[in-house]
Amino acid sequence: MRDFLSKRVVSLEPSGIRKFFDIVSEMPDAISLGVGEPDFDTPWRVREEGIYSLERGRTFYTSNAGLKELRYEISEYLERKYELVYDPNHEIIVTVGGSEGIDIAMRTILDPGDEVIVVQPCFVSYVACVVMAGGTPVIVSLKEEDKFKLKKEQLEAAVTDKTKAMIISFPNNPTGAIMTKEELEPIAEFAKEHDIVVISDEIYSELTYGRDHVSIASLPEMKDRSIVINGFSKAFAMTGWRLGYVAAPRYMMKQMVKVHQFCIMAAPTTSQYAAIEAMRSCDDEVEEMRTAYNQRRRFLVHEFQRMGIECFEPEGAFYIFPSIKKFGMTSEEFATKLLNEEKVAIVPGSAFGACGEGYLRVSYAYSIEELKEALGRLERFINHLPKKQ
Structure with missing residues (x-):
């Protein structure tokens, strides 16, 4: 029988996040700190609007491209929050989550053999989307000593005459790192000097602590070479509604809509009506969630430091990325042993790229009570580990 499978797809590894999630779902009394999903309910007024749209x-x-009314709300929201100006009629598309936005962005700009600089550690789908679109991922690894921030010299070492684009994500999943305007400026200069597209995944833009989010697309001369990905899952606790959006210059968006219409048609109608209400009236609810995440963030940093586990202090998203190198195990070994012995699921850092080896991604999108119980089990686990000589 012929091999009917695509070699591109066969070459891809399954998501390291879902692997542990699937195990924990069948393990009684297990606690999962592995999934990047808010533990808050979608704000009631948003749910009510969804119900009302069904009743009507x-x-x-x-x-x-999505409901015109929603695209206008997105346009106003981006300008109000991040000083980004996009024409709702020609420069915004509503997608099935931010994940679809990443996929159609890659498929819109890439030809076979084009290279994409992928900044790791990063969300698990970036490399897969590049490969499935026929591109070649070129990895740039962030370093803890740089606070997991991207440096221009790292990009200069990775760029070739085949480089078409780069994909970045700040606030970052899994590290929680952010980039200030001053830190983004040399990255923008690099993109202009080498004439490449920047795909900026800003799904965690509302979840920053102590600083406001800055989009690279807001910097001078960057809008025409930037694709901004965002959505409703994280900020508005709407993961199951599957709704995101992309903002990009008109010449890109015209082609992006074609990819979207052939593979998806349109995002869920009920979700779109609900999202209008989210953008219009849920700033207070978003602030309440951010305040709770910040409390949990400070708690986790303190507890990891108390346990003697080295831990970079995140400034965004809802993840913490502690180092477990001192224990002499790989991330996968540590996470598997912890799950089997103490029934706590944490994602190995290696799931987010090779440079994530030696780290764990811990989500704090869980209640303080759950975090306390999980960390108690973790402390018991590490106290029983043999001391590394």
Whole structure:
């Protein structure tokens, strides 16, 4: 029989996040700190708007790009929050989550053999989306000593005449690192000097602590070479609604809509009506969630330091990325042993790229009570480990 499978797809490794999630779902009394999903309910007024749209029979396809009313709200939101100006009629598309936005961005700009600089550690789908679009990922590894921030010299060492784009994500999943305007400026200069596209995944833009988020697309001359990915899952606790959006210059968006219409048609109609309400009236709820995450962030940093586990202090998202190198195990070994012995699921840092080896991603999108119980089990676990000579 012929091999009917795509070699590109076969070459891809399954998600390291889902592997531990699937195990924990069948393990009684297990605690998972592995999934990047808010533990808050979607704000009631958003749910109510979704219910109302169903009651009114609003169950038909929207336009391919999404409800015009929602695109106008997104446009106003981006300008109000991040000083980004996009035409809602021609420069914004509503997608099935931010993940679809990443996928269609890659498929819109890449030809076979084009290289994409992928900044790791990063969300697990970036490399896969590059490969499935026919591109070649070129990895740039962030370093803890740089506070997991990207440096221009790292990009200069990776760029070739085949480089078409780079994909970055700040606030970062899994490290929680952010980039200030001053730190983004040399990255923008690099993109302009080498004439490449920047895909900026800003899904955690509302979750920063002590600083406001800055989009690289807001810097001078960057809008025309930037694709901004964002969505409703993290900030508005709407993961299951599967709704995101992309903002990009008109010449890119015209082609992006074609990819979207052929593979998706349109994002879920009910979710779009609910999202309008989220953008109009949920600033207070978002602030309440951010305040709770910040409390949990400070608690985790303190507890890891107390246990003698080296830990970079995150400034965004809802993850912490402690180092477990001192224990002499790989990330996978440590996480597997912890799960089997103490029933605590934490994602190995290696799931986010080779430079994540020696780290764990711990989500604090869980209650303080759950975090206390999980950390108590973790402390018991490490206290029983043999001391590394």
